[in-house]
Amino acid sequence: MPDQTEEATYAEAVQIAAQLGGFAPQSALQRRMRIGYQDAHALQDRLIAEGHLDAQAVAAERSEHLQRALTSYAEASVTVAAYEEPGGAYGLPRDGFSSYQDASQVAQDAQETARFYGATAAQLTAAQEGDVRA
Incomplete structure (x- = not known):
């Protein structure tokens, strides 16, 4: 109760x-x-x-939240991948306090948010590869 x-x-x-x-x-x-x-x-x-x-209005709002989360995940994943390339595309170390750690945290948070709003495994995989279409 x-x-x-x-x-x-x-x-x-x-x-x-x-x-x-x-x-x-x-x-x-x-x-x-x-x-x-x-x-x-x-x-x-x-x-x-x-x-x-209104259920339709709420569904539209949640769809927008999902799209934003997938976009953030895609952008952060591309940045993380650039740091992880052999030789480091940015020429910066990945260990210690760095933009790499920031990008990794943003990617993790965005992925969690996208899952919360109902992202499918296919959507997350596509976003990780840079495709943000929901």
Whole structure:
């Protein structure tokens, strides 16, 4: 059974959805409620199930998030690959604090985000190879 805090959070989300005309972007829920993207995603799912949000609008928003994540993953993967080429395309060491580590972290984060938004294995493989079409 949901506790009072969960119900108060949900009631606030319903109010936000009503204020925004039946579409509460995930980022709006995050900012206004000071919650993470996973919690906002779960709230959107519940709001859709109970008829407070337009499912098509939310699906379009999530598709956009997926496309952005795949694009970030593709760009970071290309950078990582350039560092990993024999002799190092950038002529910089891969160990220690470097742009290589930054690119690796961005690639990892973008891949995780893309998976969260439903990326398929084929989409991730294509993005890793530089193809960002979702």
